[in-house]
Amino acid sequence: MKIAVAKGDGIGPEIMDAVLTIFRMGKVPLEYEFVDMGKWVFDKGFSNGMTPEAQHTIEELGILFKGPMETPKGKGVKSVNVTARKTWNTYANKRVFQTLHGVDTVFSKAGIPIDITIVRENIEDTYGGIEHMLTQDVALSRRFITRPGSLQVIKYAFEMAKKNGARRITCGHKANIMKLTDGLFLECFMEVAKEYPELKADDIIVDDLAMKLVVRPQEFDVVVLTNLQGDIISDLCAGLVGGLGFAPSANIGDHIAIFEAVHGTAPDIAGKNIANPTALLLSGIAMLRHLGFMENAAIIENALLFTLEQKVHTGDFGDKSTPSLNTTQFAAAIIGNFGKTPVQGAKPILPNMTPTPTSFKLDRNEMMVTEETQKEYIVGVDFFIESSEQPVNIAKKCQRHGGVKFNLINISNRGTQVWPTGSVYTNLVNQYNVRFESIDGSPLNQMDVLGLYVSLSGDFKICSSELLNMWGGKKAYSLAQGQ
Numbered sequence: 001m002k003i004a005v006a007k008g009d010g011i012g013p014e015i016m017d018a019v020l021t022i023f024r025m026g027k028v029p030l031e032y033e034f035v036d037m038g039k040w041v042f043d044k045g046f047s048n049g050m051t052p053e054a055q056h057t058i059e060e061l062g063i064l065f066k067g068p069m070e071t072p073k074g075k076g077v078k079s080v081n082v083t084a085r086k087t088w089n090t091y092a093n094k095r096v097f098q099t100l101h102g103v104d105t106v107f108s109k110a111g112i113p114i115d116i117t118i119v120r121e122n123i124e125d126t127y128g129g130i131e132h133m134l135t136q137d138v139a140l141s142r143r144f145i146t147r148p149g150s151l152q153v154i155k156y157a158f159e160m161a162k163k164n165g166a167r168r169i170t171c172g173h174k175a176n177i178m179k180l181t182d183g184l185f186l187e188c189f190m191e192v193a194k195e196y197p198e199l200k201a202d203d204i205i206v207d208d209l210a211m212k213l214v215v216r217p218q219e220f221d222v223v224v225l226t227n228l229q230g231d232i233i234s235d236l237c238a239g240l241v242g243g244l245g246f247a248p249s250a251n252i253g254d255h256i257a258i259f260e261a262v263h264g265t266a267p268d269i270a271g272k273n274i275a276n277p278t279a280l281l282l283s284g285i286a287m288l289r290h291l292g293f294m295e296n297a298a299i300i301e302n303a304l305l306f307t308l309e310q311k312v313h314t315g316d317f318g319d320k321s322t323p324s325l326n327t328t329q330f331a332a333a334i335i336g337n338f339g340k341t342p343v344q345g346a347k348p349i350l351p352n353m354t355p356t357p358t359s360f361k362l363d364r365n366e367m368m369v370t371e372e373t374q375k376e377y378i379v380g381v382d383f384f385i386e387s388s389e390q391p392v393n394i395a396k397k398c399q400r401h402g403g404v405k406f407n408l409i410n411i412s413n414r415g416t417q418v419w420p421t422g423s424v425y426t427n428l429v430n431q432y433n434v435r436f437e438s439i440d441g442s443p444l445n446q447m448d449v450l451g452l453y454v455s456l457s458g459d460f461k462i463c464s465s466e467l468l469n470m471w472g473g474k475k476a477y478s479l480a481q482g483q
């Protein structure tokens, strides 16, 4: 079986060489096709950080094992790491955080075992990076949470939890504030949970989750979150087990999967052969299991755990009073421990399975659309306008434009209502949301909205607008604070 490998930038080539040596000595039956991705590919003029040949190879082989890659600063280019995850729809980012004996943390010292798997949605949320300056003072980021995107990652999390015999699966969210976006994610979680009655499924508000993970991490098992919250919570969990040097990551999609360490290119230690290859090795072990190489994975993981248990370490962790090994020596120590098992937390050695091909050809983009069951119609419009005037003056001007179809309902500033009621103590910025709704609640069409747009633009610069829809008798938009 052949996989694509990109060594990456900075410490990438050093730790990748160490891991591939461990694989070779561990008789992992894989062949590697090395592909061109990373900073030097950007520098050669490929704006997405990979050559077309690299893209073709990865789409052909379906598995990418990658080292960290540098995103050139200030050149307007997007991270190749994020581009890869989004382009190939690796919708689930799975990161396993386990107590590693030999890696001292406050929890290991207190005898509190940690075994948490974070599944983070990997495509949507603010990571679309769709941002606009609405005025010179106001920046807007669009946060997309979709039903099909949420269902994909949540179904993966439940299936994985079931397969691994998890005791609990928890949805982390902020649906108390973001009722439509996080609310949709939570609704999808609850829907999927019904199909897995054998799993204890519950939810928790993300700030409470952060506190409880620090106080009682042993209570959590599988946690699924939206992208940004998952990003933050998974780094928090990395801290619980010893830092980023021990944090592996798998980006799973239906066609392509990417395995990488969580840390970056560590430019401060690049080229010195002192980097810790553990996170990339753990990512590689996860990849071996994903491909069905169970026996190889267990032998290598047991050798790694045994090595750590012996207090063998690179310079970035472990007992400073004992000499550290360099990257090559650390890999050699693991290879020397093949066949040994750690006293604590030994992994069962299961037979290899026949690998199932992960990649199959697509000839067009897959469309993921939920069948519409609810009646939908437009009842109004939000205009985001630039103005430094007081709310009452804005209201007077807006009311002139309502005509026979629209009522000015309210005006808000940064989400807080400032007209018809509000407080003079609410600070204002130079961008308001003026909300118009249909006078008698009857459905409107887009031409009505366009008419209002043209009329209102005589008085204000309209920075952005959103239709107000009703779906199945329910408002498909949020209310302003105080409305």
Ligand code: NAI
Pocket (backbone or CB within 6 Å): 011, 015, 067, 068, 069, 070, 071, 081, 244, 245, 260, 261, 262, 263, 264, 265, 266, 267, 268, 269, 274, 275, 276, 277, 278, 279, 316
């Ligand atoms: P970083 O993770 O590269 O380094 C942070 C600190 O951790 C440094 O002191 C570094 O020496 C240390 N460190 C990281 N990995 C280590 C290892 N394996 N062994 C020993 N020490 C290690 O984060 P930073 O400095 O913020 O980012 C550097 C570059 O990496 C940036 O260009 C960034 O865009 C890129 N990056 C790439 C990622 C990826 O490819 N998935 C992820 C994160 C950052």
